[in-house]
Amino acid sequence: xxxxxxxxxxxxxxxxxxxxxxxxxxxxxxxxxxxxxxxxxxxxxxxxxxxxxxxxxxxxxxxx
Numbered sequence: 001x002x003x004x005x006x007x008x009x010x011x012x013x014x015x016x017x018x019x020x021x022x023x024x025x026x027x028x029x030x031x032x033x034x035x036x037x038x039x040x041x042x043x044x045x046x047x048x049x050x051x052x053x054x055x056x057x058x059x060x061x062x063x064x
Contacts, residue, residue: 004020004024005018005020006018006019007019015044041060
């Protein structure tokens with residue numbers, strides 16, 4: 001899909017508006033949401049990947 005962004009300008013030629021396709025707008029909103037979640041979880045404690053996989057196997061979510 002081609003990026004079809006249109007810019008609106010005032011009489012002085014300064015950019016004053018942006019017109020995006022719905023698909024492009026939704027993609028930007030989804031990215032913004034993802035960044036907000038990342039920022040919110042910045043201080044959440046983590047565990048090593050190996051421990052995570054081990055716990056998934058113990059819970060039967062992944063095959064042993």
